Amino acid sequence: GEDVEQSLFLSVREGDSSVINCTYTDSSSTYLYWYKQEPGAGLQLLTYIFSNMDMKQDQRLTVLLNKKDKHLSLRIADTQTGDSAIYFCAESGATNKLIFGTGTLLAVQP
């Protein structure tokens, strides 16, 4: 079945880079997504990558996709305290519904 896995927690210092990793199982996924959840709020789409791309850069965010290993990563450059949140990886599975990972809590230390 479809499964998306992430590590549960990452702690970084302000100004450092953060790398959040995700593995998925459905090789037919067309798009892979990163959503951000701030405390007490719902999820918001942060960025996405099409499955035929290896990399996508959007300001401080870099998404890397290794389709062979089914591995997705989100790099946040110059991490700020406002980046503290839970980050969810998601894939568009065979049924075109999103399958979410477990979420990674990013804690940014000042």
Add this chain to the structure above:
Amino acid sequence: NAGVTQTPKFRVLKTGQSMTLLCAQDMNHEYMYWYRQDPGMGLRLIHYSVGEGTTAKGEVPDGYNVSRLKKQNFLLGLESAAPSQTSVYFCASSHTGSSYNSPLHFGNGTRLTVT
């Protein structure tokens, strides 16, 4: 433009009680979804709807019912609440099925505790 609004924000139920969670969206979206979020398990899809008058089961539908009588509203019902249904419930909507140009828009969640 309110987006996706969920009511109530918090609720405590006793085992066996019933309740309905309301989700309303003002973006004229066709698709609506109910997820539950539990620690270490991410978001799991309970039920969804691809248009007014339609509903379909998601990953964890047991113990829940839904209705989509109006396009803008999607109701989630618990007929006989159980402690295992303690969770944070999120409603979401999208213009079409989820894709990069039709992302999910989420409400702020309903925190439900069943004692």
